[in-house]
Amino acid sequence: MRWLLLALATLWAALPARAEEVVLGLSQDSVSISTSFDGSEILIFGAIKREAPITQDPPLQVIVTVSGPLQPLTVWRKARVAGIWVNSAAVVVDAAPSFYAIASSAPFYEAISHVEDLRHHVSIPRAIRSVGAPSAVEDSQSFTDAVIRIRSDQGVYQLMENAVSVREHTLFETSIDLPANLTEGAYPTRILLTRGREVISIYETEIDVRKVGLERWLFTLSRAQPLVYGLMSLAIAVIAGWGASTAFRLLRS
Amino acid sequence: MLQAHNWTMQVYLPIAEVSVNAFLLLGLGGMVGLLSGMFGVGGGFLLTPLLFFIGIPPAVAVATGANQIVASSVSGLMAHLKRRTVDMRMGVVLLIGGLVGASLGVALFNYLKSLGQVDLLVRLFYVTFLGVIGALMFVESLKALRRSRSGARPVRRKHNWVHGLPLKMRFRSSGLYISVIPPLLVGLSVGVLAAIMGVGGGFIMVPAMIYLLGMPTKVVVGTSLFQIIFVAAFTTTLHAATNYTVDVVLAVLLLVGGVVGAQLGTVLGMRLRAEQLRILLAILVLLVCAKIGLELLLRPSELYSITTGVL
Numbered sequence: 001m002r003w004l005l006l007a008l009a010t011l012w013a014a015l016p017a018r019a020e021e022v023v024l025g026l027s028q029d030s031v032s033i034s035t036s037f038d039g040s041e042i043l044i045f046g047a048i049k050r051e052a053p054i055t056q057d058p059p060l061q062v063i064v065t066v067s068g069p070l071q072p073l074t075v076w077r078k079a080r081v082a083g084i085w086v087n088s089a090a091v092v093v094d095a096a097p098s099f100y101a102i103a104s105s106a107p108f109y110e111a112i113s114h115v116e117d118l119r120h121h122v123s124i125p126r127a128i129r130s131v132g133a134p135s136a137v138e139d140s141q142s143f144t145d146a147v148i149r150i151r152s153d154q155g156v157y158q159l160m161e162n163a164v165s166v167r168e169h170t171l172f173e174t175s176i177d178l179p180a181n182l183t184e185g186a187y188p189t190r191i192l193l194t195r196g197r198e199v200i201s202i203y204e205t206e207i208d209v210r211k212v213g214l215e216r217w218l219f220t221l222s223r224a225q226p227l228v229y230g231l232m233s234l235a236i237a238v239i240a241g242w243g244a245s246t247a248f249r250l251l252r253s
Numbered sequence: 254m255l256q257a258h259n260w261t262m263q264v265y266l267p268i269a270e271v272s273v274n275a276f277l278l279l280g281l282g283g284m285v286g287l288l289s290g291m292f293g294v295g296g297g298f299l300l301t302p303l304l305f306f307i308g309i310p311p312a313v314a315v316a317t318g319a320n321q322i323v324a325s326s327v328s329g330l331m332a333h334l335k336r337r338t339v340d341m342r343m344g345v346v347l348l349i350g351g352l353v354g355a356s357l358g359v360a361l362f363n364y365l366k367s368l369g370q371v372d373l374l375v376r377l378f379y380v381t382f383l384g385v386i387g388a389l390m391f392v393e394s395l396k397a398l399r400r401s402r403s404g405a406r407p408v409r410r411k412h413n414w415v416h417g418l419p420l421k422m423r424f425r426s427s428g429l430y431i432s433v434i435p436p437l438l439v440g441l442s443v444g445v446l447a448a449i450m451g452v453g454g455g456f457i458m459v460p461a462m463i464y465l466l467g468m469p470t471k472v473v474v475g476t477s478l479f480q481i482i483f484v485a486a487f488t489t490t491l492h493a494a495t496n497y498t499v500d501v502v503l504a505v506l507l508l509v510g511g512v513v514g515a516q517l518g519t520v521l522g523m524r525l526r527a528e529q530l531r532i533l534l535a536i537l538v539l540l541v542c543a544k545i546g547l548e549l550l551l552r553p554s555e556l557y558s559i560t561t562g563v564l
Contacts, residue, residue, distance in 0.1 A: 033265055034265070035264055035265055035502070036262075036263065036264065036265070037263075037265040037272060038263040038265075038272055039272070071561050072561070073559050073560070073561055074559070074560045074561075075557055075558070075559055076557065076558045076559075076560070077556050077557050078553055078556045078557075078558075079556075080552070083550065084373075084549040084550060085548075085549060085550075085551075085552065085553055086373045087372065087373065087558070143557065146555075146556075146557030146559075147557075147559060149557075150555065150557065150558075150559060151559075180263060180265065180271065180272030181270060181271040181272060181308075182270070183270060184270075211267060214267075214502075215265060215267040216267075218267045218268070218501055218502065219267045219268065222267075222268060222493070222497050222499070222501075223497060226493050226494045226495075226497055227490070227493070227494050229493055229499070229501070230489060230490045230492075230493025230494055230499060231490065232501070233320050233489060233493060233499050233501045233504055234320065234323060234486055234489055234490065236324075236501065236504070236505060236508075237320050237321070237323040237324035237327065237489075237504065237508055238323065238324070238327050240324045240327075240328075240505075240508045240509065240512050241323070241324040241325065241326065241327025241328035241329075241330075241331070241508070241512050241515070242327055242328070242331060243512070244328045244512030244513055244515070244516055245327075245328045245329075245331035245332055245512070245515075245516060246331070248332075248516040249335070
């Protein structure tokens with residue numbers, strides 16, 4: 001009985017840490033892609049709601065992830081065959097996000113353990129899912145690495161350590177740069193609270209990325225009425241060509 | 254402030270889904286249009302690789318390039334029609350062959366795609382054809398230039414094997430009385446190549462008309478443009494309807510520059526002598542050939558590449 005009470009007491013002591021929750025704010029919860037769209041910066045800020053006094057040890061860490069829609073990819077590797085470089089091997093990656101950004105309040109693996117990363121698919125390699133690597137390709141891992149390397153160079157995969165600022169163990173904020181070459185769709189956004197590298201709370205929301213106006217109209221037309229769209233493109237081309245030559249003739253005479 | 258903003262004007266392309274500088278596209282279009290007007294080539298063999306280079310997805314670059322070629326070719330053709338430097342009859346004969354060839358080419362392209370390596374094949378086609386044609390043109394026009402410098406009149410070969418074939422037809426604008434079989438075959442083979450290489454085919458058509466059919470250079474450019482318009486229009490419609498890869502915003506930006514460039518090019522082309530024009534085109538063709546060839550031979554800095562979707 002005494003043991004049980006003691007166990008309950010420790011549980012009670014541990015409980016406030018578990019009961020910390022995120023109250024989130026986004027500078028915008030939707031991104032409109034218009035003709036002049038040139039990338040966007042989203043401010044993610046929030047507060048940690050708790051009912052018990054603040055515990056300082058281990059310190060609270062915050063990890064923010066923003067992911068683009070998942071797409072299947074084919075990754076090719078070139079090799080030299082008869083003196084020229086040709087695509088010789090391919091690996092299909094089942095689902096890779098078109099965009100992925102992580103911001104953490106500490107160096108990444110000081111904020112979260114490898115086991116928790118594996119469980120919640122937080123880090124960039126864990127966000128990419130690859131199961132069906134062909135047996136003919138031995139080092140399929142290097143293909144996944146290539147995806148991360150190429151996309152990191154393009155700025156669509158971002159790992160920003162120490163980029164979340166946490167104040168008074170309660171308020172946090174960070175900003176995520178969305179590049180200009182965004183794909184449409186819902187962008188799942190997660191806030192993970194950790195203590196001692198263990199995830200204690202997850203808050204999930206979505207940022208909606210949509211084409212608007214002319215962009216929306218053209219995109220829809222090209223999918224819904226492809227022939228009309230094609231003929232319209234041709235008509236524009238012919239009119240522009242004819243118009244320019246007429247304008248030049250008038251200009252010269 | 255406003256001006257500074259304008260100079261870095263970025264435009265988001267709805268189909269390509271990338272943001273690019275509008276002035277860069279206008280400039281690219283203008284340059285390709287200039288070539289189109291000067292040489293009677295659609296410029297696809299230059300435009301398509303340039304679009305890859307600035308980050309447009311390859312499928313969108315090929316399809317939209319075709320659309321842009323229609324615009325600059327129409328603009329160039331109008332200028333040539335005014336000067337009566339288009340052999341309509343020859344153009345129609347070439348076109349009939351061209352459309353049949355393009356259909357065959359698309360079928361062949363899809364067959365090769367199912368085998369894998371279509372990308373490599375396209376590159377090899379580029380290197381081979383640009384290399385052979387560029388070299389032939391360069392040597393020939395150099396000879397012609399030297400001949401005209403020394404004052405001797407160029408001897409026009411009136412009779413080669415082409416003149417022995419049946420089904421003769423008179424092409425008045427070209428001053429030719431030859432069988433329709435060679436132009437049909439030229440159109441057909443250019444159509445096949447154009448579909449595989451994703452270009453209008455002018456850079457193959459122009460030398461074929463000069464050297465195989467013996468047409469005068471003056472009519473060749475206009476007639477080539479006439480044929481290219483239809484082949485490129487055919488390709489554009491096909492891509493828009495089946496692959497959804499024509500980006501009309503990209504096309505408009507390219508063609509605004511393109512149509513202006515084509516007009517200037519036509520004027521410029523009239524000022525230059527035929528031999529000089531051919532030497533310039535030959536050098537350009539050889540340069541593009543060398544660039545693509547080097548890409549195949551040198552070790553690329555990134556061995557891996559990503560394509561979205563499952564092949």
